[in-house]
Amino acid sequence: MADSNKLAAATGELAVEISDTPVKRVWYRSTLFNAFVIGIVGFMAPGLWNAMNQLGAGGAQEPFLVNAANALVFALMGFLCLFGAPIANRIGLGWTLFLGAVGYPLYSAGLYTNNRFGNVWFVLVGAVACGLSAGLFWASEGTVALGYPEPGKRGRYMNIWLIFRTGGPLVGGAIVLALNNNAAAKTKGKVDPKTYLVFIALQCIAAPVALLLTPPEKVQRADGSKVIIRAEKTWAAEFKALWQVSTRKEIVLLLPIFWAAYFNQYSGNFQTYYFGVRARALIGFVSNFGTLLSSQLISMWLDNKRFSVKQRIEYGFYYVVVWHVIAWVYGWVIQEKYTANPPAYDWEDSGFTEGFFVLLLWDFARQSLQNWLYYLVSSMTNNISELARFSGILRGQESFAQAVSYGLNTRKWKGGRVPLAVNTILLGLAVYPTWLVVKDFKPVNETKVDQAIEERSSDVDAEEEVNVAKN
Numbered sequence: 001m002a003d004s005n006k007l008a009a010a011t012g013e014l015a016v017e018i019s020d021t022p023v024k025r026v027w028y029r030s031t032l033f034n035a036f037v038i039g040i041v042g043f044m045a046p047g048l049w050n051a052m053n054q055l056g057a058g059g060a061q062e063p064f065l066v067n068a069a070n071a072l073v074f075a076l077m078g079f080l081c082l083f084g085a086p087i088a089n090r091i092g093l094g095w096t097l098f099l100g101a102v103g104y105p106l107y108s109a110g111l112y113t114n115n116r117f118g119n120v121w122f123v124l125v126g127a128v129a130c131g132l133s134a135g136l137f138w139a140s141e142g143t144v145a146l147g148y149p150e151p152g153k154r155g156r157y158m159n160i161w162l163i164f165r166t167g168g169p170l171v172g173g174a175i176v177l178a179l180n181n182n183a184a185a186k187t188k189g190k191v192d193p194k195t196y197l198v199f200i201a202l203q204c205i206a207a208p209v210a211l212l213l214t215p216p217e218k219v220q221r222a223d224g225s226k227v228i229i230r231a232e233k234t235w236a237a238e239f240k241a242l243w244q245v246s247t248r249k250e251i252v253l254l255l256p257i258f259w260a261a262y263f264n265q266y267s268g269n270f271q272t273y274y275f276g277v278r279a280r281a282l283i284g285f286v287s288n289f290g291t292l293l294s295s296q297l298i299s300m301w302l303d304n305k306r307f308s309v310k311q312r313i314e315y316g317f318y319y320v321v322v323w324h325v326i327a328w329v330y331g332w333v334i335q336e337k338y339t340a341n342p343p344a345y346d347w348e349d350s351g352f353t354e355g356f357f358v359l360l361l362w363d364f365a366r367q368s369l370q371n372w373l374y375y376l377v378s379s380m381t382n383n384i385s386e387l388a389r390f391s392g393i394l395r396g397q398e399s400f401a402q403a404v405s406y407g408l409n410t411r412k413w414k415g416g417r418v419p420l421a422v423n424t425i426l427l428g429l430a431v432y433p434t435w436l437v438v439k440d441f442k443p444v445n446e447t448k449v450d451q452a453i454e455e456r457s458s459d460v461d462a463e464e465e466v467n468v469a470k471n
Contacts, residue, residue, distance in 0.1 A: 034148050035148070035157050045168075052196075071403045098207050101206035139396075162367075169284065175199075254433070258393075269416065
C-alpha cells in the first residue's frame with residue numbers, strides 16, 4: 001500500500017494522505033459542490049460589492065466620500081485577513097465564511113441612504129461592518145478555493161471560484177445598466193437608488209449559503225486523497241505559527257507585489273472624471289468579460305500538465321509582467337491626453353472606446369496577477385491550516401494597499417498623475433523581489449513528488465539487489 005501511495009502521489013503532483021478504507025461518496029461533500037458554495041457566496045457578497053464600485057465610487061456623483069469609506073473597509077479588512085487564519089482554524093471555515101458574508105448588505109444599505117437621503121454616518125457604519133466581515137470572508141474563501149481541490153486541479157477550481165466572483169459584477173452590471181440607461185443618464189451624476197435595493201436583497205442570501213460549506217476533514221476528493229489539516233491546539237500557538245509564516249524570506253520578498261496587485265483604485269476616479277452615468281454602467285458590465293477571459297487564460301496555463309509546476313509559475317510571471325507593461329503604458333498615454341482636454345463621454349461618443357480600453361486592460365492585467373499569486377502561494381504548502389495563513393497574509397497586505405490607495409484617491413489630483421505615478425513606481429519596485437522568489441522557488445508539490453519517485457526507485461533497486469544475491 002505504501003508503494004502504491006508513493007506512485008499515486010508522483011503521478012498526481014502531490015504526496016497526500018490516502019484513505020485505506022473506501023468511503024461512499026456523496027455529492028454535497030465533493031470539491032465541486034464546495035467550489036459552488038464559495039462561488040455563490042462570492043457572487044452575492046464581494047461580487048456585487050465590486051459591481052457597485054465598478055460604477056466608479058460606488059455609483060456616487062462624487063468619489064471622495066465613498067473612497068474614504070472604502071479606505072476604512074480595507075484598513076479593517078487587512079487586519080481581519082491577517083488574523084483570520086487563527087480564527088478560521090479555531091471556529092471552522094464554515095462559520096468564518098458565514099461571518100464573512102454578513103457585513104456586505106450593511107455597506108450597500110449605507111450607499112442607498114446616502115444616495116437617497118444624503119446620509120453620511122451610515123456609509124461609515126456600513127464600511128466598518130463590511131471591513132470586519134470581509135476580512136474573515138477572504139481569509140476563509142481563498143483557503144477553501146485552494147485547499148479543498150486536488151493539487152492537479154487547483155487552477156481549474158480557482159477559475160470556477162473566480163468565475164462566480166466575477167459573475168457578481170457581471171449580473172450586478174446588467175442590473176445597473178438596466179436601471180441607468182435612459183437619456184437622463186448620459187451626463188455625469190449618481191445612479192438610480194433602486195439599484196442598491198436590488199443589491200441589498202441579493203447580498204442577504206450569501207450568509208445562509210455559507211453554512212452549506214463542508215468541513216475540511218469531511219471533504220471527498222475524486223482521487224480519494226484527504227485534505228491535510230495540521231491546525232494548532234491553542235490560540236497562542238496559532239499566532240506563533242502566523243508570525244513564523246509572516247517572517248519567511250519568500251513572504252517578505254513578496255510583500256511589494258502583494259501591495260502592487262490591487263493598489264490601482266484610481267480606476268474608479270478615472271470613470272467619474274471622464275464618463276457619464278450610463279457609460280460607467282456599460283463599462284462596469286462589459287469589463288467583466290475581459291476579467292473572465294483573463295482568469296480563464298492564466299488558469300489554463302497553471303493547470304497545464306506538460307510543464308512542471310515550477311515552469312508554470314516562472315512563465316506565468318513573465319506573462320503577467322508583459323500584460324502590466326501593455327496596460328500601464330497605454331493608460332499613461334490616454335491619461336495625458338485627457339489631462340490636456342478632459343472629456344465627459346457617453347457610450348455614443350466617438351472617443352468612448354479608447355478610454356474604456358484603459359479600464360479593460362487594467363482589469364485584465366490585474367486578474368492575471370491575482371490568479372498567479374494565489375497559485376504561487378498555494379504551491380508553498382500542502383497543509384490547509386498553513387494555507388489559511390498564507391492566503392490571509394496575501395489578502396491582508398492587498399487590503400492594506402487598497403486602503404492606502406483609496407485614501408490617496410480621496411483627493412482630486414490634477415489629471416490623475418500622482419496616483420498613476422505611485423502605481424507605476426510600486427509595480428516597478430515589485431518586479432525584482434518577486435523574480436528572486438520565482439527563480440529559487442521549489443513548489444512543495446514537486447518536492448513531494450520527487451521524494452516519492454526517489455524513494456520508489458530506491459526500493460526497486462534494493463529489491464533487485466536482493467534478487468541478484470539470491471540467484
